[in-house]
Amino acid sequence: MTSAIPVPTRWYNVLAERGIELPEERAADRTPNTKGGLSAAVPKALVRQNMPLKPWVDIPGPVQEAYREWRPTPLIRLRRLEAALGTSARIYMKYEAGNVAGSHKFLTALAQAYYYAEAGVRTLVTSSAAGQWGTAVAAAAARFDLQCVVHMVPGSYDRKPGRRAAMELLGAEVLRGAQSAPHKQSAPHEQPASHTRPHEQPASHTRDDRSTSLSDVMSEAMERAGRTEGGRWILGGSEPFAILHSTVIGAEARDQLAAAGEDQAPVLIGYLGGGKNVGGLGLPFLAEGHDATIVPVESSSYPVLTRGHYRYDARDRAGHGSQAKMYTLGSAFAGAPIQAEGMRYHAAPKLFSALHAQGMLQPEAYDEKPVFDSARLLLRTEGHLPSAEAAYAVHAACELACRPEQAERPVVFCLSDHGHYDGDAYRAYLDDQLAGRAPDDDEIT
Structure with missing residues (x-):
């Protein structure tokens, strides 16, 4: 039940259709965030898509292709x-x-990689739990000639070598996340950290790998993106x-x-x-x-x-x-x-x-x-x-x-x-x- 159905050329924005204004985000110190919670490094096209501007949004040609x-x-x-x-x-x-x-996650990974590439970004940094999102970002980065770094929940990193291999075959660097990964040399494009990296903590300070969740590796990915020249953290998994x-x-x-x-x-x-x-x-x-x-x-x-x-x-x-x-x-x-x-x-x-x-x-x-x-x-x-x-x-x-x-x-x-x-x-x-x-x-x- 596919051949007679055209591929959509527009995305649907429920915020505009139903007139929904999302509550304003605020900084960690509880002050209002005037940018809607998104970093200034996020492409403006994506920021606009978080707003109730119009119900239907045209899909860019390279993404449609x-x-x-x-x-x-x-x-x-x-x-x-x-x-x-x-x-x-x-x-x-x-x-x-x-x-x-x-995975369905390839839909937004492609769109985000396109917009980041258009904005001049060279490296996408993200976090992934079971590995589907990391694989989608790795594949999208490869399509638009971007580098990719994936911080993966340690339980999945250890137990799902197939997904990790797929990401690496697509050209991504995959890191075992959340405080328990072994020391890894900095990539040439990476700026040195001014503090101890979460995944270099002594073993006595690590959490049980099976209790480590996406929240933990998100923190690592944000920190890595901040010290990677030309890098940006893709936060778009749930945006x-x-x-x-x-x-x-x-x-x-x-x-x-x-x-x-x-x-x-x-x-x-x-x-x-x-x-x-x-x-x-x-x-x-x-x-x-x-x-x-x-x-x-x-x-x-x-x-x-x-x-x-x-x-x-x-x-x-x-x-x-x-x-x-x-x-x-x-x-x-x-x-x-x-x-x-x-x-x-x-x-x-x-x-x-x-x-x-x-x-x-x-x-x-x-x-x-x-x-x-x-x-x-x-x-x-x-x-x-x-x-x-x-x-x-x-x-x-x-x-x-x-x-x-x-x-x-x-x-x-x-x-x-x-x-x-x-x-x-x-x-x-x-x-x-x-x-x-x-x-x-x-x-x-």
Whole structure:
């Protein structure tokens, strides 16, 4: 269900369509940040895309050209999964893993790399949890002739050598993050640090690798970018402009559902993470007054939307960046070491936080074991292995499709990343070694 559907030439801005002003960010000292929380080093085009200026934003020609190499992506009716579940609901999968990065994250990585290259930046520095984002940035940097440095969560660095190898094959320098990486010589273009680097701390000061989360490696990546000549930290994993770039997914899906004869408002599902896959799929269905149910799915071990507090908080553990108003468990929150590294973050994206505060989302949270049960069922019935993160969307689709109130509506989930590098996660599931655990109220407080 792809050939007759054109590749979108515009991105959708829900802020403009719905007249939403995001709360102003503030600096770490709690003073207002007059630049909207973004560094002056962020290209102006990206800053403007974080504002409610116009509902549709033209995609630059070089980015459109890159998109057309693998888009439109298929929307697949999963009839065998429906039969296995015994549901009369119609379940569709929007498959976003068929590109060089193996992930939906390539959409915004390409756009950001283009804008940074146009601004004269030479090196992109980023942080990555499970490695999908790092792979996407590495591939985008290679396309636009940029250097790339990826700080990777140590648990993933050790347990996912396939993703690390892919990044290195694409030309990226990949560092084992968060205080426990071995000493590494500075690159020629790198300025010497004026203080001890986080990843050179003595072993006695390191955190347990499995408790290290994206918040920790974000702090390192920011510090590295600040001392790299011609380098910039790509913060766009959860920025509104990153979600905007991902709306190509939903724009295609709207046309594909219409071509399939679906005229009921759909249920649209994706794991939360940085919000790109569920926002990319779901938000275009709100355009021009259309209605849909958008379901961000999270781990019960990191229940940011379902149990978090809507307040200002730091984005990273060290507090290097500005504070944003988000649903948060607290930047010092240390949750269970779940297999879905990309969901081990203390807060929801600020755009999704604002949408949830207005009652526009219906979040769900699930434990690890049933999530992996559903991923296994998808593999057995339809032959697709999702990433540990995308497995949450699979499970939510299975659960919601079996609820009577959804019987007449199409249930659409985004299979945003393949699980070909997640053998360690599925091995832990098969060996009954999953460590997910819902926090108690005191831990969140």
